[in-house]
Amino acid sequence: MSGGDDVGGGDDEMAQVMASLGTRLRAVRQARGLTLAQLAAVTGISVSTLSRLESGRREPGLRHLLPLARAHRLALDELVGSSTGDPRVHPRPFTRHGQTWVPLTRNPNDGLHAYKQILPAPATPRTGSTPRPEQGSHEGHEWLYVLSGRLLLALGDHDLVLTAGQTAEFDTRVPHGIANAGDRPVEWIALYGAQGERMHIRVRPAAGRTHDAP
Template sequence: MNATEHDVLAGVGARLRALRQARSISLAALAAETGLTSSTLSRLENGKLRPTLEQLLPLARAHGVPLDDLVAAPPTGDPRIHLRPIRRAGFTVVPLTRRPGGVQAYKVIYPPAASSPAAVLQTHDGYEWFYVLNGRVRLDLGDQVYELGPGEAAEFDTRTPHRIASADAQPAELLTLFGAQGERAHLSPHG
């Protein structure tokens, strides 16, 4: 194995662990889903076992990611962004940025209010800015309730209790910028 192959395979275990933890599933549940043993999965995640294609294919399928993501394949030079929607708590998130850290961009689609699960106000570190592309959005922020329509935007400190949802019987579609470290989106005209 040359140095490049070693570098590619060295990070597979950490990526596998992160994907499993992001799905909040146990090694036993993943073993049942993939047909691999819990022991094999543990050794792969800890870097004690070199992954084979026969192991990586069912893992990629189970986690819903391309094989290239598991091995951190180098980019091909294709400038297009290949969007991979993620379903969370009844809404759909499409990551638009792939670099770690800093302000992250997402397209978020909230289901119609009637089909949206009852959500509680949440708090977490960070700062959020969103722009309503389509539909109407209800933003509960602290003790205040705001309704925003297409072309309107909001920004807030996510340490303030908040909830975002569709405000009516139609889905709501937003462009969201989020800074986990509290970075704010600074928009300025070019001069």
């Protein structure tokens, strides 16, 4: 019967997850840069138990997985690598600095994260060059890819106009700001390191020349 086949498939999948779980737990811990002792201090699970879990000599239960998931800031299904969870990201757009931000990752406060960003078209047609935007700087690194429109990136003393299909990558400690350099909305994908979206230092706009990116 089809119901029996479904159950059998689920059992096979669960067996595969459990067989590889120790290796995955070790990989997640190492990706976070944690030692067994550090993880033990955060979770309350002993070093010896963590070692046995990672080596596959002990099968983890919820009393182990729940504190591990909290420590790594992962959903339980993400921690165990199960494909039975919902893989979809449910973004909740928000507005900041006149832009619309659409989260593209599950954990915006943990590690590298991505957004789709949208700047609306100017309220009135421009008669001259695009005003230089206010700049800010902060710890981290940013990579962006323009989907449509014209994006002015004021990076340090340089102004770059990026169009669809062009990218930029820069250290966010360099003062930077963005503006819509066209007459319609500009959309781009941005990847940020830790705290990449937080502005810490404000720099007043300065005069500078605008040129198209090569």
